[in-house]
Amino acid sequence: MKEKNIRKLTIAGVLVAVAVVGSLFSIPVFGAKCSPVQHMVNVLGAVLLGPGYAVGMAFAAALIRNLLGLGSLLAFPGSMIGALLCGVAYRLCPKLPAAYAGEVFGTGILGGLASYPIAAVLMGNTKAALFTFVPSFLISTAVGAAISVLVLSALKRTHVFSSLEGALR
Template identity: 50%
Template sequence: METRRITRAVILVALGVALSPFTSIPIGIAKINPAQHFVNVVGAVLLGPWWATGIALVIGILRNAMGTGTLLAFPGGMIGAFLAGLAYRYSRSIYLGALGEMIGTGLLGATASAFIIAPVLMGKAIALGALIIAFSGSTIAGSIIGVLALNLLDRAGLAKLRPDKG
């Protein structure tokens, strides 16, 4: 079973990194990436909060190394992935998992980025409202794609998901 989880995690990291150059959109000092949030939702549902957070961390490191990410990728991706995993774990609803991703990235990740990462680690000031708008747009788009992908995987019999309750 552990081999299957590791394999899924590696595939999701590869997918997130491979899509990154095509989906990375510079907005101010941020580079939003809907593919990250798609991977977060899928990873959170298939593997759980800790695995999804680890996947987001590895993708963030690789995106920064490739120049398709910034330090803002870490709170945005990791907080969203963790909350998506928790929301799915306790609700068994992929839709609530996606909502966890949106709240974690769009609100909490943006707040951490505006008040901690940007000023302390990047030496830049950025308006919280601007980050909430940018991060929310990215995570909403990516989360919708993630939900669609999970529904397709379920229908194809490649992922065994419990029926959603809402």
């Protein structure tokens, strides 16, 4: 039991580090700054470790990015809601497309909507409209989910995914 928890914490720590370092890279897409690595990490964490770990990882990555000046307060609702829905969707329907859909809907729609009050109240952005963040969040999370499809496909093809699942369950 203790060894399994150490493995989970180790993988979670590595994935948080990947998310923080990955936030240094962004791709401009239709005028939005697309930073997909966090969303890829959300899917990997939710699928391999479960929704609780995924939310904790999203919170830790957002906190570290904010402390380092690499992110904004909007990283909290977007990444955490996406990670939660991704993990819950995968737990209810243990198929990878359910995890991808949970991440995209959770971050892109719900996270984008939840960012409005944070931007308006805490960040003083009173010009933002309710749906301001949804398009850019959707682009970023869709690209991140697509990258996670490639990563998880490679892990499944090389049988690393099944050995990781066996070691962590």
